[in-house]
Amino acid sequence: MAGLTRKDEVLSAYAEKLATLDAPKGRSLTQDALRRLIANKAALVSLILFGLIVAVAFIGPYFVPWGFAQVDWTAFRSPPNFETSHYLGTDQNGRDVLARLLQGTQMSLLVALVATLVSVFIGVIYGAIAGYFGGKVDAVMMRIVDVMYALPYILFVIILMVIFGRNPLLLFAAIGLVEWLTMARIVRGQTLALKEKEFVEAARASGAKPFTIIIRHIVPNLSGPVVIYATLTIPEIIITESFLSFIGMGIQEPMTSLGTLISNGAPVAEVMPWLLVFPAVVLVTMLLCLSYIGDGLRDALDPKDR
Amino acid sequence: MENVLEISDLNVSFALHNSEVHAVRDLNFSLRAGETLAVVGESGSGKSQSFLSIMGLLARNGRATGSAKMGDVELVGMPPRQLDKYRGKDIAMIFQDPMTSLNPSLKIKRQLSEVLVKHQNYDEKKALKEAIEMLERVGIPSPERRANAYPHELSGGMRQRVMIAMALLCRPKILIADEPTTALDVTVQAQMLDLFRSLTKDFGTALVMITHNLGVVAGVADRMMVMYGGRAVETGHVDDLFYDPRHPYTLGLLSSTPNPAERAKRLTPIEGLPPSLEHLPKGCAFNPRCKFRFEKCFEERPPLEPFGEAERKKACFYEGQLLAEERSA
Amino acid sequence: MLRYAFRRVLSALPIAFIAVTVCFFILRLAPGGPFDTGRPLPPNVLANVRAYYNLDQPLFTQYLLYIGGVLRGNLGPSMAFYDFNVSQLLAIGLPFTLTLGFSAFVIATFVGVLAGMVSAVYQNKWPDYVLVLAVMIGLVVPNFLMGALLQLWFGVYLRWLPAGGWVTGSITHLVLPVTVLAWPHAARISRLMRGSMIEVLGTNYVRTAKSKGLGSRLVLARHAIKPAMIPVVSYLGPGLSYLLTGSIVVEQIFGLPGIGRYFISAALNRDYGLVLGTTLFYMLLILVLNLIVDLVYAWLDPKVRYS
Numbered sequence: 001m002a003g004l005t006r007k008d009e010v011l012s013a014y015a016e017k018l019a020t021l022d023a024p025k026g027r028s029l030t031q032d033a034l035r036r037l038i039a040n041k042a043a044l045v046s047l048i049l050f051g052l053i054v055a056v057a058f059i060g061p062y063f064v065p066w067g068f069a070q071v072d073w074t075a076f077r078s079p080p081n082f083e084t085s086h087y088l089g090t091d092q093n094g095r096d097v098l099a100r101l102l103q104g105t106q107m108s109l110l111v112a113l114v115a116t117l118v119s120v121f122i123g124v125i126y127g128a129i130a131g132y133f134g135g136k137v138d139a140v141m142m143r144i145v146d147v148m149y150a151l152p153y154i155l156f157v158i159i160l161m162v163i164f165g166r167n168p169l170l171l172f173a174a175i176g177l178v179e180w181l182t183m184a185r186i187v188r189g190q191t192l193a194l195k196e197k198e199f200v201e202a203a204r205a206s207g208a209k210p211f212t213i214i215i216r217h218i219v220p221n222l223s224g225p226v227v228i229y230a231t232l233t234i235p236e237i238i239i240t241e242s243f244l245s246f247i248g249m250g251i252q253e254p255m256t257s258l259g260t261l262i263s264n265g266a267p268v269a270e271v272m273p274w275l276l277v278f279p280a281v282v283l284v285t286m287l288l289c290l291s292y293i294g295d296g297l298r299d300a301l302d303p304k305d306r
Numbered sequence: 307m308e309n310v311l312e313i314s315d316l317n318v319s320f321a322l323h324n325s326e327v328h329a330v331r332d333l334n335f336s337l338r339a340g341e342t343l344a345v346v347g348e349s350g351s352g353k354s355q356s357f358l359s360i361m362g363l364l365a366r367n368g369r370a371t372g373s374a375k376m377g378d379v380e381l382v383g384m385p386p387r388q389l390d391k392y393r394g395k396d397i398a399m400i401f402q403d404p405m406t407s408l409n410p411s412l413k414i415k416r417q418l419s420e421v422l423v424k425h426q427n428y429d430e431k432k433a434l435k436e437a438i439e440m441l442e443r444v445g446i447p448s449p450e451r452r453a454n455a456y457p458h459e460l461s462g463g464m465r466q467r468v469m470i471a472m473a474l475l476c477r478p479k480i481l482i483a484d485e486p487t488t489a490l491d492v493t494v495q496a497q498m499l500d501l502f503r504s505l506t507k508d509f510g511t512a513l514v515m516i517t518h519n520l521g522v523v524a525g526v527a528d529r530m531m532v533m534y535g536g537r538a539v540e541t542g543h544v545d546d547l548f549y550d551p552r553h554p555y556t557l558g559l560l561s562s563t564p565n566p567a568e569r570a571k572r573l574t575p576i577e578g579l580p581p582s583l584e585h586l587p588k589g590c591a592f593n594p595r596c597k598f599r600f601e602k603c604f605e606e607r608p609p610l611e612p613f614g615e616a617e618r619k620k621a622c623f624y625e626g627q628l629l630a631e632e633r634s635a
Numbered sequence: 636m637l638r639y640a641f642r643r644v645l646s647a648l649p650i651a652f653i654a655v656t657v658c659f660f661i662l663r664l665a666p667g668g669p670f671d672t673g674r675p676l677p678p679n680v681l682a683n684v685r686a687y688y689n690l691d692q693p694l695f696t697q698y699l700l701y702i703g704g705v706l707r708g709n710l711g712p713s714m715a716f717y718d719f720n721v722s723q724l725l726a727i728g729l730p731f732t733l734t735l736g737f738s739a740f741v742i743a744t745f746v747g748v749l750a751g752m753v754s755a756v757y758q759n760k761w762p763d764y765v766l767v768l769a770v771m772i773g774l775v776v777p778n779f780l781m782g783a784l785l786q787l788w789f790g791v792y793l794r795w796l797p798a799g800g801w802v803t804g805s806i807t808h809l810v811l812p813v814t815v816l817a818w819p820h821a822a823r824i825s826r827l828m829r830g831s832m833i834e835v836l837g838t839n840y841v842r843t844a845k846s847k848g849l850g851s852r853l854v855l856a857r858h859a860i861k862p863a864m865i866p867v868v869s870y871l872g873p874g875l876s877y878l879l880t881g882s883i884v885v886e887q888i889f890g891l892p893g894i895g896r897y898f899i900s901a902a903l904n905r906d907y908g909l910v911l912g913t914t915l916f917y918m919l920l921i922l923v924l925n926l927i928v929d930l931v932y933a934w935l936d937p938k939v940r941y942s
Contacts, residue, residue: 154880155898155914159661162902239777243880246779247887247899259779266783270791280780287775361846366758386851394848401846406839411861411935420857421847456937472847 033228036300043296046289053286057105066096068103069254080274089274091264100256101278107257108283111172112237116230118176123183123229124222128214130184131191142188145181153178157240161249168251171244175237186225194218228297235290242283258283310479310512311337311360311397316372316382318352318359327583329355331536333372334610337480342506342513344527344544346520346559348580352536353516357482361399362389376480395425398473402485404465408457414441414468415453421475440471444501463494467501474505481506482514487522499525520563524548532556535581535591538610542618550627552613552620554596557628590622597632598624640930651918655705658914659698662907688714688908701911710912714905721912724897732893736882739813740875743820748867750821751828752860758833766825773822778881782815782888799889812889816881820874827867835863861935868932872925879917 037043065085066072071094075081078090080097088097130141160174194200195218203213242259244250251257258279265276318330330352337343347353359370360381374381376397381389393399401407409417418437422428428436434453441449444467457465466486473481483502487495503526506513515527523530523544530547532540532555540553551557558576578595587593589604596603602623610621676684685691689700704711710721719727750770754763776784789811790798797808835841836859844858845851883895894913901909 153876154883155917156658158899158902159658159910159914162905242777243779243884247884249899249903262780262783266779266787269783269787276783276787280784283777283780284775287777288771291771291775363842363845386845390848390850392848393846399846401839401843403839407843409840409844409858409862411937412857416857420849420853424847424849424853458937469843472843 033297033300037293037296040296040299042292043300046292046296050286050289050293053105053282053289054109057102057109060102061099061106064096064099064102066099068099068256069095070099071095077272079272088278089272091272091275092268097274097278100261101282104256104258104261104279105282105286107168107251107255108238108241108259108286111168111175111241111251111257112234114169114172115175115179115237115241116233118173119179119233120183120226120230121180122176123180124187124219124226126180127184127187127189128191128218128222131188132195132210132214132218134192134195138188142185145184148178148181154240154243157244158249161244168255171241171250175240179233179237183226183229186229187222190222190225191218194221231290231297232294235287235294238283238286238290308339309336310339310376312373312375313337313356313360314373314375316356316359316370316374318355318364318368318370320365321367321369325584329368329536329583330359333538335531335538335541337512337514339479340506340510340512341528342502342515342526344523344530345514345516345533346518346523346530347533348518350580350583351533352583353533354484356533357399357484357514357516361393361397361482362386363399394421394478395476396478397480397482398476398478399482400466400469400473400484400486403489404462404469405489407469408465410457412456413453414455414457414460418453418468418472418475421472425476437471437475440475441468444468444471444474444505445497446471462490463498466490466494466498470498470501470505474509474511477509478511480514481511482516484516485518486515488517488519495522502526520548520559532559535586536583537591537621538619539592539622540618540620541610543616546616546618549629551629552618552627553592553622554598554624554628555592557632558595560629561632598622598626598628600624639933640926644926651915651922654918655702655911655915656698658911659701660694662910663694663697688712705915710915711908713901713909713912714907716906716909721908724909725894725912725916728892728894728897731891732882732886732895734809735812735816735885735891735893736878738809739816739820739882740878742813743817743878744824744867744871746817747821747824748828748860748864750825751830751867752832752855752863754825754829755832755836755863756855763829766829770822770825773818773820774826778815778819779884779888781818782811782885785811785815786888800891812885812891815888816878816885819881820878823874823877824867824870827870828863831866832859832863835859838862865932865935868928868935871928871931875921875924875928879921 038047061068072084072086072090073094075084075086075090076094077092078084078086078094080087080089086096086098088101090096091100126141126145130138156178157174160177161171191214200213200217203217208216238258241250241257242262245257245259246263248263251260261279262276262283265272265279269276313336314334316330316333317328319326319328333352333356335343345353345357355364355368358364359368360374362381362384364370370382372382376392379392381392381397408414415434415437418440419428419430419433422433422436423430426433438449438453441453446452446464446467452460452464452468457468460468466489470486486502487498490498499522502513502515505511513526515522517523527544529542530544531538532547532553534555540547540551540556547556548560551560555576558574561574562576564573576595581587581591581594587604589602589606590596590599590608593599593603600623606623608621608623610619612619682691689697692700701711708722710725712720713724716724750766754766757763786798789796796810797805798811800808841854841859844854849857879895882893883898885891886893886895887899894916897909898913898917900906901913
């Protein structure tokens with residue numbers, strides 16, 4: 001599932017760059033990259049389109065006359081129909097496809113956002129500890145990361161899903177729990193560089209505890225990598241979530257997600273194509289946008305490429 | 307003596323996003339069998355591009371026009387498939403950076419023997435034997451062992467020797483060496499120049515030595531051609547140009563090169579920067595940096611014209627012995 | 636080379652061991668068990684069943700018993716498929732998963748490398764544009780969607796190919812599953828290959844090869860492909876994991892009775908033995924394939940061997 005945006009590649013290129021610069025310059029490097037990203041037309045259009053989808057997914061439901069779980073007893077299996085204000089039709093249970101699509105998109109985005117935050121949180125803490133303490137602690141902690149890299153992580157997501165039940169919140173956590181590895185690596189490298197800086201030395205000399213130093217002085221300097229990591233992780237999680245929903249381990253009724261919608265739409269697509277087509281178009285468009293944004297970021301960070 | 311290479315009106319240009327850059331303009335010269343011609347100039351003077359164009363090795367956006375005749379064979383505009391019959395066999399090239407010019411994933415022997423397999427129809431065994439002989443010839447100790455090595459296991463000097471061996475395998479009529487010593491240690495440079503001298507003599511190969519280092523020129527070359535801003539500005543025998551330069555740029559190059567015989571003399575750099583090929587000045591391209599310029603230099607571009615005896619040519623309106631004038635000034 | 640291989644094997648084994656250990660404890664620590672679902676069993680029956688599966692022993696003893704069994708090649712009983720043990724179930728599923736995975740891997744690698752090369756050689760000409768489009772589709776259309784669409788189009792509308800199921804020896808039943816599995820993989824490889832090939836074609840050593848008059852075919856085949864393959868080969872390792880994930884989906888969509896389906900149904904049924912067994916099996920498969928990838932890598936890049 002991963003690998004859509006070549007996250008590792010982009011981030012290691014970025015980390016390499018940061019390592020060769022003074023660490024506090026990380027911010028201006030990020031700003032520089034963002035400027036170049038905006039100059040990239042495909043990335044900019046994607047950014048705008050993606051923003052639009054997000055906005056519609058969250059604001060749209062207020063303008064749709066139907067709720068996502070509301071049943072219209074007069075319209076089962078209705079194709080798109082403007083007179084009944086089922087603009088994208090209804091499903092087998094008489095629920096409005098547009099309302100469900102908006103709710104599903106929301107859900108997919110939320111899962112991605114929360115899972116990304118969880119993985120950023122774990123990755124930052126883990127990487128900062130490993131990098132700050134260094135030595136044996138570092139060696140052992142990073143060895144664990146290496147080991148986990150070699151594992152088929154989707155199996156673990158599935159095992160976690162089974163264990164913790166099918167609560168969407170736990171779905172977020174489970175995905176986040178296995179996605180933090182790359183983040184930990186980057187943060188560790190950054191921390192190694194940062195801890196040699198004068199301001200950290202000064203904090204240490206004035207008797208601050210290691211965790212205070214990590215939270216106050218190291219973590220705030222990691223904003224650049226975090227932004228990039230998040231951009232690249234979100235599409236991967238959207239795919240993972242829809243994959244889990246597709247095999248029946250994701251979001252449960254009456255709530256829905258893009259994966260669930262596609263999974264429900266696929267078997268009946270021959271007779272009710274609108275149930276498959278609309279969620280598929282939204283999902284693919286979002287992934288396409290995120291992929292171009294990721295490409296743009298990569299080029300922005302590494303201009304020598306192409 | 308017969309000419310092995312006859313260049314006339316050679317132009318090389320590169321297409322950029324919405325413009326075209328002329329790297330080489332109206333180049334005319336000939337190379338005689340067995341002689342060594344030094345081509346001298348700053349980076350961006352077009353010296354490398356002119357020869358890359360003859361070898362069909364221009365970048366994707368590059369285009370060459372004019373003519374480069376090797377005997378009866380017209381090299382410019384020849385499709386790569388036909389060019390492959392000649393390059394590596396009759397005309398070979400050695401590049402500047404021996405560290406990156408050999409394929410890191412192939413053993414040395416493979417990179418050598420393939421040339422003979424391709425051009426001489428040797429079988430692998432015979433090609434290998436000849437390749438090892440050639441390695442010995444270029445001064446590589448225990449050549450059988452080195453032949454089995456990968457490039458990263460050899461030093462820079464060794465790799466350049468391998469490059470030379472590779473280029474000479476088919477005893478080419480013409481060898482083009484593009485800054486072959488620039489990337490090497492000074493001590494190795496001298497050895498390398500000796501090697502060039504003896505091998506080209508033994509094989510009767512005409513050598514084109516592209517360089518910006520006049521020390522190299524003095525050691526090996528018979529004739530030289532000075533290039534500036536994509537054009538040849540002065541040609542002639544090396545001795546003539548060294549003792550009586552007639553183009554101010556040649557003079558500048560000489561004064562900025564250390565000369566062991568005049569240790570006390572201070573080096574004088576050429577003032578100003580090499581020109582941008584996109585915005586060449588009107589008139590003579592060298593005029594912004596020239597000490598001898600006068601009005602005409604800003605209005606008209608001086609053509610490369612013969613003067614005096616001894617087959618000399620220069621592209622300069624100023625008449626006078628520059629070196630003598632500078633010394634007396 | 637042999638010593639290098641040996642070292643890689645030694646470093647891979649602890650990883651598999653740790654992973655199985657982690658899985659074992661996570662599964663056992665979770666609330667609920669394989670016999671909690673459906674109608675509750677009478678207490679004495681439940682006790683017997685638990686004793687049969689060693690579930691009444693202390694956790695650590697269970698762990699030792701399990702590892703001991705694994706080392707003897709016994710993956711234990713399945714708790715949901717009462718008549719089978721895990722090894723038997725794996726043996727049943729293996730041919731499907733291997734046929735599917737192996738053909739997809741080989742085809743995708745071959746097609747991806749080829750497409751990447753063509754793209755690089757015809758950079759910014761029409762063959763490149765067509766291929767880049769195909770790559771983009773492979774990258775952004777998730778495999779379950781691609782599966783559903785292809786099934787619908789070729790299986791239901793056109794009726795050219797069977798929409799699912801498995802008939803031993805039937806190639807047509809393999810076409811759609813393998814396509815769905817291979818496409819994204821080929822897309823990523825092609826993308827990597829295109830980039831690295833463009834880079835390699837611009838290197839000095841390719842220029843040297845051209846200057847030797849070797850002809851474009853030989854320059855490409857002997858001088859450019861090998862170094863350009865290096866990033867591709869280093870991707871094949873992680874790529875295998877994605878392929879494996881994909882095979883779970885594909886087996887599900889097309890109704891192929893492979894190991895992926897066992898894994899999902901085992902996970903849904905809390906069939907500890909089968910979950911652990913399939914996980915262990917996947918892990919070993921990945922480790923072995925990664926090992927092969929490492930060896931190929933060392934062959935491609937001579938510098939790796941000596942470090």
